[in-house]
Amino acid sequence: MLSQILIKDHKGNYVDFKAFMPEDESVYSNEVIRPLPRQKGRGHFSSFAICKGLDLGICRCRFDEDYMARFTLEKPFFTFGFCLKGQCFSQGSSMPYSVPMVPDRSSAYFFNDRFVERKIKGQQEVLALAIHISPDFLLKRICPDYIRPDHIRPGLMRDVQYGDLPENFPENRRFYADHIMTAQMKTAVYQILNNPHKGRVGNIYLESKALELIALRLEQVFRTDGFPGRNSTIDPEETERIYRARDLLVENRQFPPSLRELAGQAGMSHTQLNKGFKAMFGCTVFEYLRKERLAYARMLMEENPADLTWIAYESGFCSSSHFAASFLKAYGIRPSAYRKSLSIK
Template sequence: MAITISRTDYDELWRACNPAPLVSSHSGYCEQIEVVPEQFGEGYIQFIQLREINLALFNYQLHHDLYIRDEVFGAAWEFGFNLSGNCSGKHTGENFIEWGAYEGEGTWITYANDPVYKVDVHLEAPDALFQLITETLEELPVEIRQHIEDCNRNCFDEINVITPAMRSPLEQIFNCPFQGKTKQIYLESKCLELIALKLEQIKATERSPGTLCLLKPDDVDRIYVAEKILKANLDHPPSLMELARQISLNDYKLKVGFQQVFGTTVFGYLHQHRMETARQLLTERRMNVREAAQAVGYANQSHFAAAFRKQFGVNPKAYVIKGKIGLGL
């Protein structure tokens, strides 16, 4: 079953469900949380107004596929990151830029097969980005550079995959440990980090035009299964050949396809996820250094410490001590 609704009726249901949305104002920023109407699903969208940046955090699950009919016009200066969820032509694991003026009719579809877990970074004015990247503008592809310089052009989309480097600030935004002015500075820095990573991805794509093999939708699904297998077996990961066998792909297509989907090698991804998992275990004080090392597959604690230091610039023991001091323990 699917729900089809006009944008006007959709917005009215949101207003009726959130007659007095939870709003909190702080020095330098404001946040508002709106819950999803029960007719559609459950969860929330959180809007955070920062300096020249509107940050939107989506965390909800639909009961049914949702089709919104709309007549739209305006302008978008947005970077989006779909950690999970298939919305308006963007899918799980994809990031995108929408930039420029738009108008016309359309149907915006959000599917109920995956929970929606995403971050949108909206710039209030296009010149905010232009001022940030003036010195590196010449390094961007011609089409994107022209759109940034002339914001009155028709809107364009640029879609790519979320890289492991992007996942860390995305999760940190959702789990921001600060309040007040510190939270504002922290979130702004993470938004700028995401913008920088996205622009670097665009430049890298331009330098290395697509020579990779074409992947069928079923191949992409299998590569996402491979990712889940790696995450579930950090302590004893399968070999490349074994992983390929488990997802019924040959090892070449797995290697090339994984690089294409995730922007890194299979074991480059595994290493980064191991380090990030270990960091979370230490941050949440659920494990000591030895236990965290074993949990992510390191039998040798000194090898783990070296890898952790290379990834985060600090020894794991020093990281734990620093965290305790910050918490006043």
Template sequence: MSIILSSASWRELWDESWQNARNVDPLDSSDVIGEYPTQIAKGYKRNISLRNGIDLTLHRYTFHEDVITLDGQACEAGCLEWVFNLSSTFKFWDGSYVTDGQHYVAGMLMPGGESLDIARDPRIEVDIHLKPELFRTLAGEHFHLLPLELQRMVEGDESLPFSSLQTTTPAMHLVLEQILNCPYQGLTKQLYLESKSVEILALYLDSVMTQQKSKLAVKLQLDDIDRIHQAKDILLQHAEHPPSLLELARKVGMNDCTLKRGFRQVFGTTVFGYLHDYRMNRARKLLEAQTMSVQEVARAVGYASVSSFYAAFRKKFGMNPGTHLAANRRKGI
């Protein structure tokens, strides 16, 4: 049997828990534990704010039953979040599963929809939160060398709510265990956790940049990159009635295979994956403007079939476009 909750009910239960949160470290008022609502699980979340601008959330709890969270609305997250899952299995709104020993980055827009937490194993997890501008400061002049997916998330691209899943390396696992089992208090604890949080980010970057180098073994020429950007501009100019890949390649003077491969290298997605993300984000903004009906928005972003538009929007954002429009009207935005 499963426990089924709306996202609003879930938030209400946690609001009550955090009101009764207790301080863990007598020398650090920013280190607090909130007991997991007893109706759902046994255990806690521990929040620690560090002086370097990084916030940690440490998870240790076991669900009584599988937990299904329904009807979530998309919302702004306010920060980037590195999620390192050491033990448990859960399902994203898009149907993909995260298992133990995997990690990912959550972006600035948290999608709505249905999620599933599986009660089989205890949840042990370390989350690292930081503002995009802080991450850019940490990356410094090397920001442009980062994987394009990560660059887009840092720059606030809401079409990427989550990064691709990555495998946690043994070196990462060791540092995560050290964070979970930090033996210190007060200033010593702050210094220790600050250094460990930066270390885990460094290990993460080393892993993804190593993968990036292997993917970019075939280097594009500058002229190719210019043509690929030109192809992107043409694609967006004709987003309602886009050219085929072959037509687009001819317009910019490339063969279609080079354009297909190069577009993914430059933008981190396929030609028509990029177009789909553009259409969906434009549709969301048109709905939020509240000047058009769902049918009008569907036509405006190039969908002849309203049912196809509904399916694409729900898959992207975890809710129907009509629900999103109604929610914004209630909020008055």
């Protein structure tokens, strides 16, 4: 669905962002890789044309300098963004302001615009996933009988294609929603980033996980029960302090500071900090820590054949039994059984 990508070079000119296909066709048949130019940093962008109307984009980069890119689209599409590290901003040519992607938040947006600009500040690592989906593709899955707009109930085409969130974009042809990224979403994102399958099976796996994330995301978008973190109204300064506390917590997941110490380092009271975490992430500080430890442990299990006891302590759990009980409660499977399912001996 992307027809052209231009990147701003060190002279300030926009040039073609060169891409290549992996030589090993058995890996992913539809993958395109764009290495980040050396003067900008290191890492690469990957894109996957899963099927007609559904693409995936992954950013695994360390940016030393500011990055700016311009995208020309074949036609407008929905974007579902999931950010694990770093920040980036996207803006359509007709948009008055940019749409952010920030850690532990997931964004969904649709602009009736074929030209999009993306900006990423230097001196940061970005790990993020974007799912691009055409309105037709989405409608066909929501309404199996969908053939053309007049074959579905009145209003659904507008709800899905243009959104139904007037508090964000009162104009009828724009849609933006920002929510917390739940533990279930984060697990699916890590599974996409660490796809254990190759070739056609790998593509099927990516499609299934992308659809899972879209379903979870749409459930948030159309809920009306005050889902935690929906379009949070916390002021920017307090938001920055909460993110600072979150980063400190994640960096020290093995030996975290106390709640009062963490709040002090962030310049807040412990009550404010807990309140802010609930508003932005849907849980208390140490509930967030537990989820982060579990997600980190799961990632280690998928990437590292190390002993489960070592993984438990490395993730910050006080014992392997505590880790096993927490893992079972969160994922419905014991760590040993999950390890076997990955075929890691």
